[in-house]
Amino acid sequence: MKKLFLSFTLFLFGSSVFNQTSAGKFYIIPEPVAQAEKPGNFTLPKNVNILRPAGNENDITVNFLKEKLSKATGSKVTVRSSGKSDIQLILNKANDTMIGEEGYILSVRSKKITIRANKPSGLFYGAQTLIQLFPAQIESEEVVNNVEWKIPAVEIGDYPRVAWRGLMLDVSRHFFTVDEVKQYIDAMVRYKYNMLHWHLTDDEGWRIEIKSLPKLTEIGAWRVEKVGNFGEFSAPLPNEPKTYGGFYTQEQIREIVRYAADRFVNIIPEIDVPGHSLAAIASYPELSCTEGADKYNVRAGEPFMDWSHGAPPIAFIDNTLCPANEKVYDFMDKVMTEVAQLFPYPYIHVGGDEAPHNFWQKSPQVQELMKREGLTTIPQVQSYFEKRLEKIVQAKGKKMMGWDEILEGGITPTTALMSWRGNKYGIEASRSGHYVVMSPTTFAYIDYMQGDVCTEPPVYSSLRLNKAYQFDPVPPEADANYILGGQANLWTEQVYNIRQAEYMTWPRGFAIAESLWSPKDKKNWENFVGKTENHFQRLDYAETKYSPAIYDPIVNVMKKDDKYYVELTTEIGGLDIYTSFDNSTPDRFYPRYTELLLVPKDARLVKIITYRGKVPVGRLMTIPVDDLKNRAK
Ligand code: ACM
Numbered sequence: 001m002k003k004l005f006l007s008f009t010l011f012l013f014g015s016s017v018f019n020q021t022s023a024g025k026f027y028i029i030p031e032p033v034a035q036a037e038k039p040g041n042f043t044l045p046k047n048v049n050i051l052r053p054a055g056n057e058n059d060i061t062v063n064f065l066k067e068k069l070s071k072a073t074g075s076k077v078t079v080r081s082s083g084k085s086d087i088q089l090i091l092n093k094a095n096d097t098m099i100g101e102e103g104y105i106l107s108v109r110s111k112k113i114t115i116r117a118n119k120p121s122g123l124f125y126g127a128q129t130l131i132q133l134f135p136a137q138i139e140s141e142e143v144v145n146n147v148e149w150k151i152p153a154v155e156i157g158d159y160p161r162v163a164w165r166g167l168m169l170d171v172s173r174h175f176f177t178v179d180e181v182k183q184y185i186d187a188m189v190r191y192k193y194n195m196l197h198w199h200l201t202d203d204e205g206w207r208i209e210i211k212s213l214p215k216l217t218e219i220g221a222w223r224v225e226k227v228g229n230f231g232e233f234s235a236p237l238p239n240e241p242k243t244y245g246g247f248y249t250q251e252q253i254r255e256i257v258r259y260a261a262d263r264f265v266n267i268i269p270e271i272d273v274p275g276h277s278l279a280a281i282a283s284y285p286e287l288s289c290t291e292g293a294d295k296y297n298v299r300a301g302e303p304f305m306d307w308s309h310g311a312p313p314i315a316f317i318d319n320t321l322c323p324a325n326e327k328v329y330d331f332m333d334k335v336m337t338e339v340a341q342l343f344p345y346p347y348i349h350v351g352g353d354e355a356p357h358n359f360w361q362k363s364p365q366v367q368e369l370m371k372r373e374g375l376t377t378i379p380q381v382q383s384y385f386e387k388r389l390e391k392i393v394q395a396k397g398k399k400m401m402g403w404d405e406i407l408e409g410g411i412t413p414t415t416a417l418m419s420w421r422g423n424k425y426g427i428e429a430s431r432s433g434h435y436v437v438m439s440p441t442t443f444a445y446i447d448y449m450q451g452d453v454c455t456e457p458p459v460y461s462s463l464r465l466n467k468a469y470q471f472d473p474v475p476p477e478a479d480a481n482y483i484l485g486g487q488a489n490l491w492t493e494q495v496y497n498i499r500q501a502e503y504m505t506w507p508r509g510f511a512i513a514e515s516l517w518s519p520k521d522k523k524n525w526e527n528f529v530g531k532t533e534n535h536f537q538r539l540d541y542a543e544t545k546y547s548p549a550i551y552d553p554i555v556n557v558m559k560k561d562d563k564y565y566v567e568l569t570t571e572i573g574g575l576d577i578y579t580s581f582d583n584s585t586p587d588r589f590y591p592r593y594t595e596l597l598l599v600p601k602d603a604r605l606v607k608i609i610t611y612r613g614k615v616p617v618g619r620l621m622t623i624p625v626d627d628l629k630n631r632a633k
Contacts, residue, residue: 026133043149122159173493176498203278206283234302271350322365322366382405386400437483465532470515575618
């Protein structure tokens with residue numbers, strides 16, 4: 001890829017221009033492969049003419065530009081099939097191998113803009129880059145006056161590092177409406193994501209209509225509504241109404257699939273089995289090996305697994321489909337028949353993660369299955385299930401993908417893997433010739449906290465922006481030929497609404513996007529931070545929520561000789577930190593943090609804020625001293 005990048009750069013700019021590329025001048029996320037400033041500027045006229053290439057599928061980009069360039073600017077945009085233009089989209093007649101399927105060449109000159117690509121998706125990504133060259137106000141839904149819609153002349157040549165650039169949205173733990181899913185897709189395409197992994201089923205709700213199994217959504221889509229710390233709720237009482245939930249009708253699923261396709265986004269549906277299946281079992285208790293499953297309810301966020309011994313968890317109630325029950329395979333057949341018809345994408349994700357062993361271990365049916373099939377371990381039992389499931393999926397004309405646990409009992413021959421417990425399983429699977437998508441917890445779990453726990457809904461782990469930025473979807477030890485790409489995963493136990501889903505996604509979604517699209521040696525943290533701040537303004541105009549946690553300090557507490565000390569550091573440079581222990585709100589006239597702070601003996605609270613020069617940029621953080629003491633190492 002490096003060689004390709006170099007020759008591409010030479011091709012674009014001539015041998016001497018490699019050093020003239022001007023990364024950092026523009027605020028493009030993800031960073032393009034090559035860019036060079038040219039003399040002059042382009043100013044958007046009041047009447048804009050766009051020249052479209054032939055072919056209906058190209059209207060996606062034409063219509064996108066028409067809307068985007070008129071809404072905030074108030075310009076009149078006319079689309080033409082011939083004649084003079086200000087912006088011309090060109091579909092190459094002869095394939096330009098340098099830019100591949102999704103790449104583009106964007107040329108901005110003072111009189112004219114052209115976007116050239118081999119395929120319609122390349123035109124779309126070129127248009128996304130073009131929009132990022134305009135002032136941040138271009139993202140506004142309303143006309144913004146007194147803006148000069150001027151952009152510097154530039155030549156940009158670009159193509160993605162990996163083909164699968166995904167975000168996973170869990171709609172089971174919390175439900176997101178059709179419009180909210182579309183809103184999420186709108187935000188992701190700005191950053192050239194092209195895969196939505198739609199986690200449609202779990203213990204907390206079944207969200208896809210299956211016409212042949214109506215109880216899945218009559219019963220499985222609904223639970224008792226609770227708010228607070230999901231996972232710590234009281235158990236629902238038998239008479240409490242099940243008012244929280246929802247599902248997508250098949251018509252709505254088709255609508256979203258179409259909406260995504262119109263933005264060059266594929267959707268991979270996930271039906272998470274054999275674990276994470278309580279909503280299905282609450283609907284059809286005969287799918288369980290365990291007696292009393294007819295009393296099970298869709299989980300409402302009460303504790304139901306013990307993770308204290310690590311994986312697999314010990315389940316308090318059996319949330320697994322019974323691998324020894326033929327009815328389960330009939331069920332899966334019905335589900336996959338309808339799922340396969342709804343989603344054109346060649347893969348179906350079948351989950352496979354975190355299936356507890358403890359109920360299977362004591363099930364007479366599972367023991368009988370083990371004896372009959374010569375299985376000696378519980379992972380082999382799961383593997384038996386996965387192999388049968390793979391046959392069902394393939395019979396529907398689809399390929400199967402699953403979480404990395406499906407490697408454990410011997411992987412099915414042609415299944416693709418999504419590596420989440422670090423890179424290890426993905427590396428191993430790629431080397432044995434299985435296609436892999438990398439989404440390791442270490443870099444890509446955007447349900448984890450991105451700031452201090454005093455500003456975030458509590459989650460058991462953290463992932464700061466700078467760590468997400470280190471994501472490498474193609475680890476050197478892997479067989480790169482089998483790495484499809486990577487994705488970030490948004491689990492939504494603690495995400496109750498679309499605003500919080502956005503907050504969790506951005507700016508870490510910028511970091512993951514750049515890791516998936518840009519050449520590895522084009523990534524640069526300082527440059528990226530500057531771009532992130534620029535894109536905060538863009539998201540402000542778009543009214544998309546994001547986390548400002550990069551401005552908040554990282555708090556470490558140490559204990560020495562019965563005394564507690566607070567260490568404060570920042571994720572980005574150029575910030576000053578001010579603190580108080582006297583319960584008042586600090587500003588920049590308070591003591592500036594320079595060294596470890598001794599927590600005064602009788603202090604009750606520490607309050608912390610960051611400034612850039614005279615401007616407060618961080619959120620006021622208030623942490624009780626008792627909390628600090630609990631954090632002490
Ligand atoms: C997972 O995070 N359980 C795939």
